[in-house]
Amino acid sequence: MEKVWFITGSSRGLGRSLTEAVLASGDKVAATARNISQLDGLVAKYGEQLLPVQLDVTDYSRVYDAVAEAVAHFGKIDVLVNNAGFGITGATEAFTDEQVRSQLETNLYAVIEVTRAVLPYMRKQRSGRIMQVSSIGGRMGTAGVSIYQAAKFGVSGFSESLAQEVKELGIFVTSVEPGGFRTDWAGDSMTYAPRIEGYDLVNSRADFFKGGSFVPVGDPDKAAKAMVDLANHAEPPVHLILGSEAIRMLANMEELREKEKQQWMAVSLSTDHTDNEGDFFNSEFTKSYLNR
Known part of the structure; x- marks a missing residue:
């Protein structure tokens, strides 16, 4: 059955690859x-299948x-993809207030707001798919991208909670968590904090991105197909x-987390109240979290 997609950040990178793949599949x-003229070529090729919508997600x-x-144009939204976003690299103390705010406003708050705007329509039609483009950086921390990853951790956690809320409404939520893909994430879409002496690891990572040496293995067209x-x-x-x-990065991080946990x-166990000792899985608090 033909689907209607709502895709943010569709003019470049993964969003562009996905928009092209969806249109080629026959969906709308x-x-x-922000600049819909960048979609003119797709409008010429696909005509009424595509509705360009001017939007700054912030x-x-x-x-x-x-x-x-x-919704007025197509009658519904079947699939929401929150893809708009950008990267930033630098030491945590070096980011300007504006850089911190813009990261959270674009990469986290906008994801929440667009989702909240679409949910009433999906709830009424009792169906829908929501894909939040997070990052492997939403599952593990890496020096130099702390503010970016703070936003992406938020997206992944938001998506996991939301998935439980809306499943009974026929709505499915997936946090899509890519590693490095050959988009302009580390190119034109990357911004940088002012350089601070002493942060050798962070500064070398910024130099690595700026120098154009970052060549990821991920293919955005294959990600779009997936x-x-x-x-x-x-x-x-x-x-x-x-x-x-x-996959390799997450496996390594999970091994380190398990080792630390053990x-x-x-x-960890010594902090339970004595009234509840030995009764962890029967507590109302735990039942509420395990009952998914």
Whole structure:
């Protein structure tokens, strides 16, 4: 059955690859971009399959108008993809207040707001797919991208909680968590904090990105195909990792976390109240979290 997609950040990078893949599959797309003239070539090729929608995702009042515009045009939204975002590198203390705010406003708050704008329509139609483009950096921390990853951790956690809320409404939520892909994430889409002496690891990472040496293994066209297939899957995952680099990085981090957990287990368990000792899995608090 033909689907209607609402994709943010559709003019470049993964968003562009996904928009093209969705259109090629025969589905329709409300494609948002700050500069919709960048979509002219796709409009010429696909005509009424594509609705360009001007949107800066940090203009939260405009978000609701853009969603309403898409529904008025196509009659529904079946798949929401929150893809708009950008990277930033630097030492945590070096970021300006504006850099911190812009990261959170674009990469986290906008994801939440666009989702909130679309949910009433999906709730009424009792169906929908939501894909939040997070990052492997939403599952593990890396020096030099702390503010970016703070936002992406938020997206991954938000998506996991939301998935439990809306499943009974026929809505499925997936946090898409790519590793490095050959987009302009480390190119034109990357910004930098002012350089501070002493942060050798962070500064070398910034130099690595700036020097153009970052050549990831991920193919955005293949990621787009995986996401198109995901929209048709009967039981989509809550977390979908994309790329072999991301798989290896996460496996290594999980091993380190498990080792740390075991090393400090005695301290963790020592903090229970004596009234509940030995009764962990029967507590109402635990039942509420395990009952998914």
